[in-house]
Amino acid sequence: MDILLQYVVKSFDRSTKVIDFHYPNELLQEYNWELTDQPQNLEEILMHCQTTLKYAIKTGHPRYFNQLSTGLDMVGLAADWLTSTANTNMFTYEIAPVFVLLEYVTLKKMREIIGWPGGAGDGIFSPGGAISNMYAMLIARFKMFPEVKEKGMAAVPRLIAFTSEHSHFSLKKGAAALGIGTDSVILIKCDERGKMIPSDLERRIIEAKQKGFVPFLVSATAGTTVYGAFDPLLAVADICKKYKIWMHVDAAWGGGLLMSRKHKWKLSGVERANSVTWNPHKMMGVPLQCSALLVREEGLMQSCNQMHASYLFQQDKHYDLSYDTGDKALQCGRHVDVFKLWLMWRAKGATGFEAHIDKCLELAEYLYNIIKNREGYEMVFDGKPQHTNVCFWYVPPSLRVLEDNEERMSRLSKVAPVIKARMMEYGTTMVSYQPLGDKVNFFRMVISNPAATHQDIDFLIEEIERLGQDL
Amino acid sequence: MDILLQYVVKSFDRSTKVIDFHYPNELLQEYNWELTDQPQNLEEILMHCQTTLKYAIKTGHPRYFNQLSTGLDMVGLAADWLTSTANTNMFTYEIAPVFVLLEYVTLKKMREIIGWPGGAGDGIFSPGGAISNMYAMLIARFKMFPEVKEKGMAAVPRLIAFTSEHSHFSLKKGAAALGIGTDSVILIKCDERGKMIPSDLERRIIEAKQKGFVPFLVSATAGTTVYGAFDPLLAVADICKKYKIWMHVDAAWGGGLLMSRKHKWKLSGVERANSVTWNPHKMMGVPLQCSALLVREEGLMQSCNQMHASYLFQQDKHYDLSYDTGDKALQCGRHVDVFKLWLMWRAKGATGFEAHIDKCLELAEYLYNIIKNREGYEMVFDGKPQHTNVCFWYVPPSLRVLEDNEERMSRLSKVAPVIKARMMEYGTTMVSYQPLGDKVNFFRMVISNPAATHQDIDFLIEEIERLGQDL
Numbered sequence: 001m002d003i004l005l006q007y008v009v010k011s012f013d014r015s016t017k018v019i020d021f022h023y024p025n026e027l028l029q030e031y032n033w034e035l036t037d038q039p040q041n042l043e044e045i046l047m048h049c050q051t052t053l054k055y056a057i058k059t060g061h062p063r064y065f066n067q068l069s070t071g072l073d074m075v076g077l078a079a080d081w082l083t084s085t086a087n088t089n090m091f092t093y094e095i096a097p098v099f100v101l102l103e104y105v106t107l108k109k110m111r112e113i114i115g116w117p118g119g120a121g122d123g124i125f126s127p128g129g130a131i132s133n134m135y136a137m138l139i140a141r142f143k144m145f146p147e148v149k150e151k152g153m154a155a156v157p158r159l160i161a162f163t164s165e166h167s168h169f170s171l172k173k174g175a176a177a178l179g180i181g182t183d184s185v186i187l188i189k190c191d192e193r194g195k196m197i198p199s200d201l202e203r204r205i206i207e208a209k210q211k212g213f214v215p216f217l218v219s220a221t222a223g224t225t226v227y228g229a230f231d232p233l234l235a236v237a238d239i240c241k242k243y244k245i246w247m248h249v250d251a252a253w254g255g256g257l258l259m260s261r262k263h264k265w266k267l268s269g270v271e272r273a274n275s276v277t278w279n280p281h282k283m284m285g286v287p288l289q290c291s292a293l294l295v296r297e298e299g300l301m302q303s304c305n306q307m308h309a310s311y312l313f314q315q316d317k318h319y320d321l322s323y324d325t326g327d328k329a330l331q332c333g334r335h336v337d338v339f340k341l342w343l344m345w346r347a348k349g350a351t352g353f354e355a356h357i358d359k360c361l362e363l364a365e366y367l368y369n370i371i372k373n374r375e376g377y378e379m380v381f382d383g384k385p386q387h388t389n390v391c392f393w394y395v396p397p398s399l400r401v402l403e404d405n406e407e408r409m410s411r412l413s414k415v416a417p418v419i420k421a422r423m424m425e426y427g428t429t430m431v432s433y434q435p436l437g438d439k440v441n442f443f444r445m446v447i448s449n450p451a452a453t454h455q456d457i458d459f460l461i462e463e464i465e466r467l468g469q470d471l
Numbered sequence: 472m473d474i475l476l477q478y479v480v481k482s483f484d485r486s487t488k489v490i491d492f493h494y495p496n497e498l499l500q501e502y503n504w505e506l507t508d509q510p511q512n513l514e515e516i517l518m519h520c521q522t523t524l525k526y527a528i529k530t531g532h533p534r535y536f537n538q539l540s541t542g543l544d545m546v547g548l549a550a551d552w553l554t555s556t557a558n559t560n561m562f563t564y565e566i567a568p569v570f571v572l573l574e575y576v577t578l579k580k581m582r583e584i585i586g587w588p589g590g591a592g593d594g595i596f597s598p599g600g601a602i603s604n605m606y607a608m609l610i611a612r613f614k615m616f617p618e619v620k621e622k623g624m625a626a627v628p629r630l631i632a633f634t635s636e637h638s639h640f641s642l643k644k645g646a647a648a649l650g651i652g653t654d655s656v657i658l659i660k661c662d663e664r665g666k667m668i669p670s671d672l673e674r675r676i677i678e679a680k681q682k683g684f685v686p687f688l689v690s691a692t693a694g695t696t697v698y699g700a701f702d703p704l705l706a707v708a709d710i711c712k713k714y715k716i717w718m719h720v721d722a723a724w725g726g727g728l729l730m731s732r733k734h735k736w737k738l739s740g741v742e743r744a745n746s747v748t749w750n751p752h753k754m755m756g757v758p759l760q761c762s763a764l765l766v767r768e769e770g771l772m773q774s775c776n777q778m779h780a781s782y783l784f785q786q787d788k789h790y791d792l793s794y795d796t797g798d799k800a801l802q803c804g805r806h807v808d809v810f811k812l813w814l815m816w817r818a819k820g821a822t823g824f825e826a827h828i829d830k831c832l833e834l835a836e837y838l839y840n841i842i843k844n845r846e847g848y849e850m851v852f853d854g855k856p857q858h859t860n861v862c863f864w865y866v867p868p869s870l871r872v873l874e875d876n877e878e879r880m881s882r883l884s885k886v887a888p889v890i891k892a893r894m895m896e897y898g899t900t901m902v903s904y905q906p907l908g909d910k911v912n913f914f915r916m917v918i919s920n921p922a923a924t925h926q927d928i929d930f931l932i933e934e935i936e937r938l939g940q941d942l
Contacts (some may be wrong), residue, residue: 001472004556008798024794025565028572035580035813039820045546049553049816052697052810055569058558066566069804072558075516082520084551085475086527087543087758093495094535098526099497106664109506126597138648152652170781176776177609177801178651181623245767288557289806305647309640310905316912318892323495330648332641333540339523342506346519349510407558420739421789434781441787
């Protein structure tokens with residue numbers, strides 16, 4: 001317990017390192033991690049805990065900007081500890097009465113916030129956004145061709161899904177798994193801000209229909225992974241309505257903005273979706289994992305996935321069986337992911353989440369305002385960030401004098417990886433980089449930890465310059 | 472913290488109830504679970520924690536026999552708390568260095584125990600046995616027809632999977648999801664002990680081939696959910712070899728027996744499988760969830776699932792990228808499930824798991840020996856239990872005098888549900904019941920909690936008789 005609490009305190013302390021980096025081989029050799037036949041004593045076990053935490057990334061550190069999920073909420077953490085202690089499964093009310101009710105209450109609230117009348121509909125907490133998106137694809141297919149459950153894809157025409165070229169790779173992964181195939185996922189062009197272009201969507205739908213294929217799903221993104229872009233949901237909804245296609249919104253990253261009166265307009269049209277992925281473990285700071293898939297039509301998940309296993313879902317039990325959620329899931333045993341979100345919501349209130357989100361977006365704008373005209377920085381796209389994603393190149397002095405040609409691009413592409421490697425070796429901060437399309441490696445800054453401050457943003461800029469000026 | 476530790480202490484105390492049962496509507500009304508706009512204070516939050524635990528099932532209670540996952544291991548719990556505190560994701564070494572290495576070490580050890588030379592192969596911890604089985608099906612299909620990833624099921628002949636009629640429903644669920652269709656899962660007959668009959672398997676494979684279909688997967692079960700039966704793996708392996716079919720072993724429940732020198736013979740032949748599902752969260756008492764899918768051929772998971780998302784799996788990072796596990800998963804973010812198993816293994820040693828398993832099996836035999844000749848009990852199948860599953864009817868005095876006809880069957884079918892409902896209302900113990908095939912509702916006793924004793928088994932029998940004798 002002391003070891004854990006010490007770690008928590010350290011995570012919040014800016015004078016500690018974000019990471020004590022070691023290469024995989026070093027780490028494997030530095031310590032004996034092997035599993036043995038003989039038991040070890042308590043002292044040794046505590047030492048393992050200390051060692052594990054010593055080399056862990058402090059994801060709650062205010063200068064850890066590497067992923068969409070950062071921060072460490074103390075109520076969320078306590079709730080996760082309670083969940084571990086209760087050590088049960090979500091499949092029936094019988095063995096998880098409170099958690100099953102809390103899932104019911106929480107999903108309903110989330111549907112109300114999306115804007116579905118009376119919070120009607122269905123949903124589930126699933127192990128991550130990729131699985132939530134896969135659920136959406138599965139349910140959309142079942143809605144159009146229920147016979148696919150028994151007969152498989154052989155019984156249906158070629159199905160086509162549409163999503164933007166900036167969307168998350170889980171759409172393709174899902175299509176591969178579900179037997180649809182990645183070739184049947186059409187990537188729609190985006191504008192320079194990373195938003196899906198509706199006219200291209202419509203053109204590609206018509207094209208697919210002309211070939212005799214059946215468009216069955218459009219997955220719009222609310223908050224893309226790299227640019228933080230919001231697809232124009234209203235325009236997408238119109239097209240889906242016109243062509244009778246299931247509209248899914250992958251709001252894994254952007255869903256949190258629905259909690260903010262100031263920012264929720266960015267998701268206008270989400271209320272017209274048939275399904276929505278929303279990960280409270282990202283922008284709302286809930287400990288990992290907490291991802292919801294919300295579905296507008298009730299009963300569909302159940303028909304799609306149920307197998308009537310009588311040994312698990314006995315029909316002659318003495319309570320109202322509509323609370324047994326197991327048969328609508330792909331999983332059998334399902335981890336309790338709801339309690340941390342529910343307890344944090346009670347502790348912060350919706351207003352607390354709103355303040356959290358507004359603050360993170362304000363910090364992103366602060367960063368944007370500093371670097372947009374600062375020497376040595378180039379923005380990857382113009383304009384204020386819509387989410388907390390700020391994408392930029394740092395151009396070291398030696399490159400600033402070069403003409404904008406291939407050699408410069410090639411040298412620029414190597415800058416971010418080196419700065420990142422140095423950041424990790426010093427352990428002072430972490431931020432992500434990646435190439436995208438024809439754009440060479442650039443930094444993608446994201447902020448989801450409300451413990452971050454203006455000073456932490458200032459520190460990041462200074463650190464990039466300190467570590468990159470000689471390149 | 473005090474609230475959680477108090478709960479743990481109570482869970483181990485036989486004088487406390489296993490469950491304080493309330494009907495869903497009662498529980499919804501008894502307490503205000505709604506999510507609000509305004510924050511609540513610490514006192515209120517602590518009260519919510521207390522209330523949640525008050526109505527929770529004490530899954531660690533030595534008289535909770537309801538599910539395959541029971542018990543509460545203190546080292547496992549501490550490890551799960553550490554996991555929550557570290558709050559990270561498994562996709563890259565960059566953000567989970569230690570956990571990624573521990574997954575590598577632990578999966579290798581599990582493969583060694585299965586018996587694959589040098590522990591070679593691949594694997595992943597996935598969110599439950601159903602998803603592990605789905606992975607196996609996905610990889611088996613990809614191995615035979617790699618083009619299915621891009622082209623979908625339309626590009627391949629009709630694929631057929633085989634599993635026993637006693638196998639877990641996740642095989643059908645997986646087939647429905649993957650676009651194979653439940654009609655293409657052939658259920659093979661079992662003998663009276665619930666073991667797959669190899670001659671029926673071979674007959675059905677030949678039949679499928681004659682129809683022009685392609686058998687691609689046999690999923691044998693090591694430890695069925697209800698009977699705890701072990702399919703004859705050696706015979707299944709011979710058939711799979713003969714017809715060149717992927718052999719999967721669903722050892723979600725039975726895998727733990729591999730840790731016991733006394734019982735591992737029941738899985739003889741598992742070393743010839745191409746993939747194995749093994750859930751340490753069941754028989755090994757690891758907190759939920761901890762399920763492994765092990766694959767004999769290295770690299771196959773990666774080719775099957777990778778999408779090369781450059782923003783997540785940058786190829787120009789400064790460390791050995793072979794440790795990044797994310798692209799072989801179906802999920803993007805993946806919960807850290809390995810640490811609890813690893814730390815428990817260090818604390819108990821393999822010998823500790825062996826003692827745990829031997830003890831639970833001894834308790835099952837103890838139960839079997841008491842009831843096999845006791846008045847008022849009928850065994851669902853003859854012979855000593857192979858796993859900890861003991862399946863039986865309790866026949867109340869009023870039914871003992873009846874002839875063996877439909878009326879008796881109909882009345883007998885109502886006995887277990889009433890006793891179970893009474894158990895839950897008294898809160899004294901919990902055990903599962905279900906019908907199966909032509910067998911009406913019977914009790915399925917399982918023991919996976921090493922805290923259970925002979926006295927707890929005696930108590931269960933007395934309680935069944937106390938609650939059922941008037942029926």
